Amino acid sequence: MVDGQRTGWSAAMDRIARGFRDAIERHGPDSVAFYLSGQLLTEDYYVANKLMKGFIGSANVDTNSRLCMASAVAGHKRAFGSDTVPGTYEDLEACDLLVLVGSNLAWCHPVLYQRVLAAKEARPDLKIVVIDPRRTATCDLAEQHLAIAPGSDVALFSGLLRFLANSPARNDGYIAQYTSGMRDALEAAAAYDINRVARETRLPKDDLIRFYESVSRNERTVTLFSMGVNQAADGTDRVNAIINTHLVTGRIGKLGGGPFSITGQPNAMGGREVGGLSNQLACHMDFDDASVDRVRRFWRAPRMATRPGLKAVEMMDAVAAGRIKAIWIMATNPVVSMPNADAVKAALKACPLVVVSDIVPDTDTAQCADILLPATGWGEKDGTVTNSERRISRQRAFLPAPGLARHDWWAMSDLARRLGYEEAFGYENTASIFREYAALTAFENEGGRDLDLGGLAGLTDDEYDELSPVRWPVRRDGSRTERFFRRGGYFTPDRRARFVAPRTDEPKEEAPGLCLNTGRIRDHWHTMTRTGRAARLNKHIAEPFAEIHPDDAAAHGILDASLVRVKNDDGEAVVRALLTDRQQRGSVFVPMHWTGQAASQARVDTLVPPLVDPVSGQPALKSGRVTIEPYPAVWYGFAAGHVTPPTGETYWARAMTETGRRLELAGTSHPHDWSVFARELLSADEEDSETVEHMDAAGAHYRCAVFRGGRLRSVLLVGPTPVAAARDWLGDQIGKVASLNTRTSILAGVPGAGAPDPGPIVCSCLGVGANVIRRAMRDGASSLTQIGDRTGAGTNCGSCRPEIRKLMEIAHATT
Numbered sequence: 001m002v003d004g005q006r007t008g009w010s011a012a013m014d015r016i017a018r019g020f021r022d023a024i025e026r027h028g029p030d031s032v033a034f035y036l037s038g039q040l041l042t043e044d045y046y047v048a049n050k051l052m053k054g055f056i057g058s059a060n061v062d063t064n065s066r067l068c069m070a071s072a073v074a075g076h077k078r079a080f081g082s083d084t085v086p087g088t089y090e091d092l093e094a095c096d097l098l099v100l101v102g103s104n105l106a107w108c109h110p111v112l113y114q115r116v117l118a119a120k121e122a123r124p125d126l127k128i129v130v131i132d133p134r135r136t137a138t139c140d141l142a143e144q145h146l147a148i149a150p151g152s153d154v155a156l157f158s159g160l161l162r163f164l165a166n167s168p169a170r171n172d173g174y175i176a177q178y179t180s181g182m183r184d185a186l187e188a189a190a191a192y193d194i195n196r197v198a199r200e201t202r203l204p205k206d207d208l209i210r211f212y213e214s215v216s217r218n219e220r221t222v223t224l225f226s227m228g229v230n231q232a233a234d235g236t237d238r239v240n241a242i243i244n245t246h247l248v249t250g251r252i253g254k255l256g257g258g259p260f261s262i263t264g265q266p267n268a269m270g271g272r273e274v275g276g277l278s279n280q281l282a283c284h285m286d287f288d289d290a291s292v293d294r295v296r297r298f299w300r301a302p303r304m305a306t307r308p309g310l311k312a313v314e315m316m317d318a319v320a321a322g323r324i325k326a327i328w329i330m331a332t333n334p335v336v337s338m339p340n341a342d343a344v345k346a347a348l349k350a351c352p353l354v355v356v357s358d359i360v361p362d363t364d365t366a367q368c369a370d371i372l373l374p375a376t377g378w379g380e381k382d383g384t385v386t387n388s389e390r391r392i393s394r395q396r397a398f399l400p401a402p403g404l405a406r407h408d409w410w411a412m413s414d415l416a417r418r419l420g421y422e423e424a425f426g427y428e429n430t431a432s433i434f435r436e437y438a439a440l441t442a443f444e445n446e447g448g449r450d451l452d453l454g455g456l457a458g459l460t461d462d463e464y465d466e467l468s469p470v471r472w473p474v475r476r477d478g479s480r481t482e483r484f485f486r487r488g489g490y491f492t493p494d495r496r497a498r499f500v501a502p503r504t505d506e507p508k509e510e511a512p513g514l515c516l517n518t519g520r521i522r523d524h525w526h527t528m529t530r531t532g533r534a535a536r537l538n539k540h541i542a543e544p545f546a547e548i549h550p551d552d553a554a555a556h557g558i559l560d561a562s563l564v565r566v567k568n569d570d571g572e573a574v575v576r577a578l579l580t581d582r583q584q585r586g587s588v589f590v591p592m593h594w595t596g597q598a599a600s601q602a603r604v605d606t607l608v609p610p611l612v613d614p615v616s617g618q619p620a621l622k623s624g625r626v627t628i629e630p631y632p633a634v635w636y637g638f639a640a641g642h643v644t645p646p647t648g649e650t651y652w653a654r655a656m657t658e659t660g661r662r663l664e665l666a667g668t669s670h671p672h673d674w675s676v677f678a679r680e681l682l683s684a685d686e687e688d689s690e691t692v693e694h695m696d697a698a699g700a701h702y703r704c705a706v707f708r709g710g711r712l713r714s715v716l717l718v719g720p721t722p723v724a725a726a727r728d729w730l731g732d733q734i735g736k737v738a739s740l741n742t743r744t745s746i747l748a749g750v751p752g753a754g755a756p757d758p759g760p761i762v763c764s765c766l767g768v769g770a771n772v773i774r775r776a777m778r779d780g781a782s783s784l785t786q787i788g789d790r791t792g793a794g795t796n797c798g799s800c801r802p803e804i805r806k807l808m809e810i811a812h813a814t815t
């Protein structure tokens with residue numbers, strides 16, 4: 001689509017090439033940018049990076065991994081001299097103590113979590129500790145959950161460093177032989193006696209000491225960390241504070257021992273490897289003179305970038321300021337996922353040339369595009385990805401490209417060719433891109449760089465197609481390194497690891513309001529462009545929400561299941577209030593997933609300030625400040641079937657169902673005429689439709705159902721309080737012929753006697769509701785396996801197992 005008009009690839013690419021060439025000629029190479037994604041394949045990424053850094057001559061290539069992994073990368077580089085994950089997944093099974101920091105593994109990495117659980121079942125000695133301000137599903141099987149004050153991770157781990165240094169766990173041999181800088185780190189950590197740590201983390205001293213002693217005792221300790229660590233203004237310091245505790249004990253690169261950064265996106269690691277971050281050059285090389293020269297020679301590059309480019313937040317600032325005239329956004333949705341999201345949207349709307357490559361047409365970012373390109377998606381793509389343990393896997397297409405969709409690497413190469421670089425970008429397939437990439441990792445690499453795929457540089461097309469998953473390095477001489485750093489060999493100039501002393505200023509007085517924590521839920525992926533389309537996945541949680549502690553809710557007059565305004569100077573979101581003591585006082589948690597397509601006003605990143613970590617440039621996405629107040633609804637509604645969200649001030653959130661859509665609704669004033677409102681919402685004016693309405697005498701409850709040929713098309717239920725209705729059951733009635741009795745039930749919103757209600761869906765894979773599971777338990781199922789055998793629940797991806805377990809505990813406690 002060019003300016004909203006359908007056209008062919010050639011015309012679209014022509015326009016893109018013209019736009020990029022004009023900007024570069026008139027304003028220089030730094031006036032253009034690529035904003036990429038950890039959901040691209042390594043081959044897509046490699047081509048984009050090469051074009052920008054070697055041929056256009058700018059390093060303005062950045063990626064959503066900046067929002068995700070940048071602090072882990074920066075922490076690794078400070079400590080190890082390279083962005084190396086030392087360990088493997090096996091370590092999570094082989095350890096005796098697994099410390100999960102800022103990670104909701106049960107919901108966000110369900111497959112790995114199942115591996116850990118299986119290991120724990122086989123070896124109950126394996127202990128899990130979760131460090132997260134919220135009590136999440138991941139805490140269910142943990143021996144200890146430390147609900148630390150948000151942002152107090154550096155204090156916790158500095159205190160741990162101090163403790164370990166004075167414990168038998170201290171490994172003087174390792175420290176002396178393989179590390180440097182311990183004295184400064186210990187000096188900084190000295191400030192963190194147990195009293196200060198208790199004060200900053202707001203945890204009882206006994207709990208802290210129990211944790212510290214447990215780490216000290218367990219030689220096989222893995223500390224796995226994720227977004228609760230990385231997405232912070234001191235994220236890099238947090239990473240180094242964690243790594244310090246592994247250096248002081250020499251617990252690194254050992255079976256069952258090491259720090260472990262886990263990535264989120266399927267190919268965040270591949271992106272880091274090729275150089276997708278603007279402060280890296282390529283293949284784990286930086287912008288030092290020797291590397292720039294080496295890469296120039298390898299690429300035969302006419303115009304090398306010689307210094308780092310703009311990081312994501314800076315890049316959007318440069319777009320806003322008009323310094324960037326052309327930007328290509330590929331496989332990411334920044335209008336939803338970047339901090340200061342409304343400013344990002346405004347910047348893109350004003351930018352002279354915005355190209356967006358996506359696999360769906362209707363994203364919030366696509367609405368800002370001048371040119372929208374159809375890309376192939378996961379099952380249609382062909383190439384490689386790298387996972388968190390450095391394992392490269394082939395991804396093979398099992399579906400043909402639909403419509404006009406083309407591969408991202410092809411589109412990028414086509415731009416390069418149109419800019420005049422036919423020879424350097426004449427790739428015919430991903431195998432040829434991969435070979436070149438592998439060759440660059442090995443080029444003049446005599447062991448000074450961790451990333452070495454020399455052994456794969458000579459793969460034939462067939463060998464590439466058949467490649468089995470393989471963990472790097474894969475050197476030409478066949479030498480292997482399963483784990484890094486057990487015997488030093490760091491990639492710093494003196495080959496020693498560096499202890500890094502984090503900043504240790506006392507925490508600043510908090511701004512008024514509540515801490516805005518954000519993150520993920522079990523059944524949605526990021527901006528819902530895909531999971532939002534899957535009816536089953538919408539059943540688990542169908543509406544944007546805020547987790548609020550009951551005391552905070554009471555203080556602000558917010559009732560459970562009512563709607564709440566979460567706001568600050570930058571924006572406002574309206575979401576459902578979920579009162580729970582899983583949430584600590586003083587914080588609210590709002591998921592990152594809801595978009596302008598899915599709800600009237602729930603893009604949480606409109607409330608997140610563009611504050612970044614000074615070392616990594618990663619934004620602090622879990623610590624905005626907000627206030628909460630009741631959304632003054634005078635009516636609430638629920639609709640299902642063939643429904644269209646209303647325009648205007650009305651609150652709405654929509655979700656897919658097997659039979660259409662469902663809508664949650666609310667308003668601060670009544671519509672003029674409920675019938676008129678309902679007809680529009682329910683498409684009641686279609687031919688042959690029959691409408692049944694009911695309004696109670698007081699005018700507070702309104703109900704309307706539309707039938708066609710005796711079958712239910714759509715239904716709307718309105719009342720003065722949040723509507724109590726069997727939502728899934730109502731959804732199931734759509735399209736069915738309704739008897740007179742059923743019609744009455746539909747208008748009542750609940751199934752009549754005799755019709756079983758499966759209850760809220762627990763297992764989305766197999767569509768099993770809580771009532772079905774309860775029934776199975778009443779009938780004698782008493783273990784996860786038995787419940788699985790009888791109902792299917794929990795037998796596919798397993799991410800609902802913590803919830804099934806919870807149902808079992810409740811049943812147990814009440815019988």
Ligand SMILES: Nc1nc2c(c(=O)[nH]1)N[C@H]1C(S)=C(S)[C@@H](COP(=O)(O)OP(=O)(O)OC[C@H]3O[C@@H](n4cnc5c(=O)[nH]c(N)nc54)[C@H](O)[C@@H]3O)O[C@H]1N2
Nearest residue numbers: 102103104108150151226227228264265519520522525526
């Ligand atoms: N279902 C699902 N799974 C996913 C994704 C998805 O969208 N949906 N996305 C994938 C991606 S890209 C990523 S990056 C991963 C992310 O995986 P996770 O990092 O596990 O997910 P989050 O929910 O972002 O954050 C984890 C936890 O950090 C906690 N936290 C907040 N502030 C702090 C703090 O100051 N200190 C500590 N210690 N913890 C804190 C939050 O309460 C939250 O429970 O998930 C991947 N997997």
Ligand SMILES: Nc1nc2c(c(=O)[nH]1)N[C@H]1C(S)=C(S)[C@@H](COP(=O)(O)OP(=O)(O)OC[C@H]3O[C@@H](n4cnc5c(=O)[nH]c(N)nc54)[C@H](O)[C@@H]3O)O[C@H]1N2
Nearest residue numbers: 067068331332333337357358359375518526527529592621
């Ligand atoms: N407040 C807050 N904000 C956050 C986070 C948070 O925890 N809190 N987490 C951050 C993190 S860790 C991440 S990773 C980001 C994720 O944020 P985004 O990257 O913006 O999220 P996605 O929805 O995964 O966007 C991917 C887009 O690419 C499209 N797509 C999928 N496959 C392909 C493909 O092969 N080619 C092309 N061209 N397009 C494709 C999808 O349809 C979708 O529109 O969000 C960040 N933002």
Ligand SMILES: [Mo]
Nearest residue numbers: 067068264265
């Ligand atoms: Mo991520």
